[in-house]
Amino acid sequence: MHQNDSLDTESQRLTEEVQREKNWKRWGPYLAERQWGTVREDYSKDGSSWDYFTHEQARSRAYRWGEDGLLGMCDRQGRLCFALALWNGVDPILKERLFGLSGNEGNHGEDVKESYFYLDSTPTHSYMKALYKYPQSEFPYTRLVEENRNLSKDLGEFELIDTGIFEENRYFDIFAEYAKAAPNDILIKITVANRSSQTATLHLLPTIWFKNTWSWGRTGESYWSKPCIEYKKDGELLLSQETLGKFRFVVEPLPNIDAPTFLFTENETNAAKLFGAENPSHYVKDAFHDYIVNGRKDAVNPEMVGTKASPHYRLEVPAGEEVTVRLRLFAEQEAPEQPFDQNFEQIFQQRIRETQEFYEKHICAELCEHEQQVVRQAYAGLLWSKQFYHYGVKDWLEGDPAQPPLERDGDVPNSDWIHLYNRDIISMPDKWEYPWYATWDLGFHLIAFAKIDPDFAKQQLILFLREWYMHPNGQIPAFEFDFSSTNPPVIPWACWRVYKMTAEKGHRDRVFLARVFQKLLLDFTWWVNRKDVTGKNIFAGGFLGMDNIGVFDRSQPLPTGGHLQQADGTAWMAFYCVTMLAMALELADGDPAYEDIASKFFEHFIAISDAMNKIGGTGLWDEEDGFYYDWLTVDNKSTPLKVRSLVGIVVLFAAEVLNFQLIEHLPGFLKRMEWFLANRKDVTEHISCMKKAKATNHLLLAIPTKERLQRVLQYLLDENEFLSPYGIRSLSRFHLENPYVFPVDDQEYRVEYLPGESNSGIFGGNSNWRGPIWFPLNYVLVEALERYYHFWGDSFLVECPRGSGQMMNLSQVAHEIQERLTRIFLPNEQGYCPWQGKNQYFASDPHWRNLMLFHEYFCGDIGHGLGACHQTGWTALIARLLEDCGRKRAKS
Structure with missing residues (x-):
């Protein structure tokens, strides 16, 4: 933030903090x-x-x-x-x-x-x-x-x-x-x-x-x-x-x-x-x-x-x-x-007024009183969940001179992270169930933080890419139970979004972008070297955050032998790739040295997307169903695991709209791009590769073709499949009556739709992805649909909800999903909000009525809160969704 007379008092304090004038x-x-x-x-x-x-x-x-x-x-x-x-x-x-x-x-x-x-x-x-x-x-x-x-x-x-x-x-x-x-x-x-x-x-x-x-x-x-x-x-x-x-x-x-x-x-x-x-x-x-x-x-x-x-x-x-x-x-x-003395109470009242002034300036004015309360308490939970986190792995492994040494039977977790020394204030998912950071959660937290404390958002991203966090091999630490676990790579997306969201008066922090870009190169290389098992641009990243959504525990060896070709693992890497391309093009506009690395990410994205669509005939795409699945490969034979879940929806995230006028100013990149498009039609046939919108002079890079996107959206927008009254389910409701069953010897592996808590202990425990609604991936999906709309405009219409006869462009679809997500926190005439479940105190008792909890996830059928009840971290995204809905209402 820049010091000026128009800043409210709290924003002035933030400026003094950033400039190290006052702590x-x-x-x-x-x-x-x-x-x-x-x-x-x-x-x-x-x-x-x-x-x-x-x-x-x-x-x-x-x-x-x-x-x-x-x-x-x-x-x-x-x-x-x-x-x-x-x-x-x-x-x-x-x-x-x-x-x-x-x-x-x-x-x-x-x-x-x-x-x-x-x-x-x-x-x-x-x-x-x-x-x-x-x-x-x-x-x-x-x-x-x-x-x-x-x-x-x-x-x-x-x-x-x-x-x-x-x-x-x-x-x-x-x-x-x-x-x-x-x-x-x-x-x-x-x-x-x-x-x-x-x-x-x-x-x-x-x-x-x-x-x-x-x-x-x-x-x-x-x-x-x-x-x-x-x-x-x-x-x-x-x-x-x-x-x-x-x-x-x-x-x-x-x-x-x-x-x-x-x-x-x-x-x-x-x-x-x-x-x-x-x-x-x-x-x-x-x-x-x-x-x-x-x-x-x-x-x-x-x-x-x-x-x-x-x-x-x-x-x-x-x-x-x-x-x-x-x-x-x-x-x-x-x-x-x-x-x-009297100043004590005066200071309190002054700080309360300043807090109100700060949020009046930073929260959308079009929101109703209840919506503003939701946003304020979401930000309060986000800010209260910052925690001092101290963990020096070397000291922990050695034990202390005055205490008994650490003597473990078998492998000791984090023993290959001896360089890691954390002693910082970090945004936590929450401070009870998660009194430790989770890196992929953090990426979502910082999207919410970027609105109210942009410097904190940027500094957190820089921190996690520092040498005492990031492994020498390039991996970003996951969480303290096992820093080597594979989290979805959302940090690159968070870096790019925070960079754009924190621009002020046309000024963008290119120093920040260059700092994170250089370190992300190391992490990207780690992914390519460690998670592409066959060397064919198909990735198997482990459980990837969505703990028990699949047929098998993907963090363990498969009971069938062979290996898994993961639709979400591969899609996350395509998303990583296209995000790095966007960053490189931004940095190249002013520094031609970045043109070469932009070309690398352009070609790598196409290779990954082509692999998803073509390897083994059709790649991870199933032409019969019109959906992307995980595929199991045993003895060179591949079988689709036909579970309709967010695993196949993540594919839509990897889409970027590029400005052709910018590319025209980058002669080295433009020349290599045009050569590639002219000479490698074999790898651009089944993807949306630099398709050009004549009206807007934009280019589209995306994994699915327009036709495949249309087919996936038919599932996404079907209320009997993914589309819940309260957002997008993590597993299609189709699997309620049609569980997916995969037999191995005398054992059956099953996936069935569960709108609420999991009935299985497979990997996730409290974390359940077999039906409920999760704010983080809903949020990324909404953004992706807006990007598709930015390219296709009103030339791409889809029925939403499916069977309704109502046609929408993809911006309207994104808004429809946003509106459904916000319903979770909005009261009916009796004051009841879906997140409250069966608890009547919050709807009727005057000492509970305006209090809110921001749960880890929400029931796929009725929207009530589940899991960790104070995980304001990624559920604080409700603040951004509500404000966006408020602005759209005002325009209409």
Whole structure:
């Protein structure tokens, strides 16, 4: 962004951050919601991370690689953390972190079992707000585990709200709000609202602590000497850490409420409790739990010093009323004269106004009030899901000098990623079920981020292509369970889209494009060398994100022997290729050195597309059905696996419309292109290869011919196949009555349409692609259809929906899919939104009505939310879809 008088205040802060004038993003919601059960914390022999470091152990055991907490924040290096701890007087444990099922406990994989919502945030986190709903009855930890463990995979998950614990409003709404007076001056308000009809007691502990960096026996970067928190006077704590400096944490005295008791302990493992070993200190991590829940007054340090501290409030909250606690954290050099004078509330109100002004400027004005709420909360979830992520594979493999070494039976995951050292703020899918990055998810996150924080979007892409992330062989890391897994290559598309979307006043960041392009060359080469098994431009990339959509587990050897020719793997590479061509042509317009590499990608795209269409006679195209399938090759005999799924739809993504006037200014590329088209008609016969639209002077590169595109679209736009009332299904509904069955010896491999959760454990677990609607691939499809329309215009019409008699151009088709996707979040006359499923609270209860969850995926028939319930990352694409629909409504 460029500094000018027209910038709103938040945009000015973003500019100051980019220009390194002020460190506005030093503090943010970067604290994980679950650090236990992660690969990083797993030093077991068998690699069972869920069992090695459990939720039960988390309150007593110091983390090695990160921290977690409830509605919390920390600095961008995860050194000093703040979060809430709560006790309702009846729970068996002090609630310091979110609870959920481990991967082996639920009937559909890991699942958070709490009710919490992200309500607001600016990109610099100058203002943030979130809500946690805390039951006043005993939290049903055991029941949630037992009920879900006993459910079959044919049934849905048993959620907290299904226990009846929120009936009669017997709960607290707990709001955490943060406002920055300056980059290192953070104002905090905790508001506790009693929704029940009776006075209720809440123990509130706004807890501040230092990440444990001193117990591991290491020295050097990120392994500092032990920091300190000490009580000074009048509700004021002094916090000291060698790289962070000195901070003050101040608590405001409250009228008519007893002053809090200050509790201190160490962020150290309770080794005596967990392992029967000697504790490093009498005061350990779970001291506050022992003090509050077990009444052990000697558990906390009477000297009022340690590395973990909290004021302890015992709040009696009358029925239907609320109590607010105010705190402030600031660097000594930015200390306010009076922490809690009238300026405190004025700053909060000012930041709230600035947040409103920012989004009024950046959100489409044509949206109705509910649509604007959806967009705001989608962006809030996206911003709150940024996390400090620390993982040094070399240190993890070696173990720490003061701790037992990592001793694994068999292969150790990530052992060939010894160069990888991550210690950054990263956009996460969510911070509970996915407290680790997933690279292909990230590409979609950044499309949404590009609207509100373009610099963050670009810097994330650059980060993942840096040498301490990318493997020396060129592969981009996938996710911490296995960095070598094969994710769909969406990062190139994200780089190209972010480049174009962040252009301002005709200025495009060519330095950014050149930086990412150079690194993507390495990744492209890795794909070509590692995933083209036969060397014939047909790719087999493994499961490619769509975990259990196919006949076989594509990440494992095939039970038939032979190899799989993947329609989506090959199409993703064609998409990669044509995206790199578009980038190279853009860079060549100003630097002729890029013309040669543009020619390489032009010819490579044609080779891949030709292979899809012609190898073995018809390639991966099935002329009988008019669809692209995976083909199984055994003993030189190829058989199509006739599963109509997104595997065959991904083929449509690889389409690019090129400007012929640009190409005319690139003589080297133009000459080679014309020679190729004239002399290699054998490889351009069955694809859309540089077809020219006379009216627009555009050229089209795409895998299918116009006729094949028409045939695929007949399936896509059939409501008995892919077209759901709420978007495009991942598997055709045709397979509900017609399951695909492939026999191997005495075993049957089946694929059948399931609109909701998977009933199979094949590879995916909680991730299910056998019918539901996923926002990421719907979004890419919408963009692809717009590109086809950009070329064909009104000369290409298709019936939509099939059988309706209604003819549409491809832009209208794209809009129809967008409108169906947005229905998931739009209420009917009774206030019910499809994503809510059977939950009536969100439609009728005034304390739930405007709250939203952004699920991982959605039922293919009725649109209700499924999977991870806070995966705002790629489902935040709803913000862009709604805004696009709003603009189109305004034009019409």
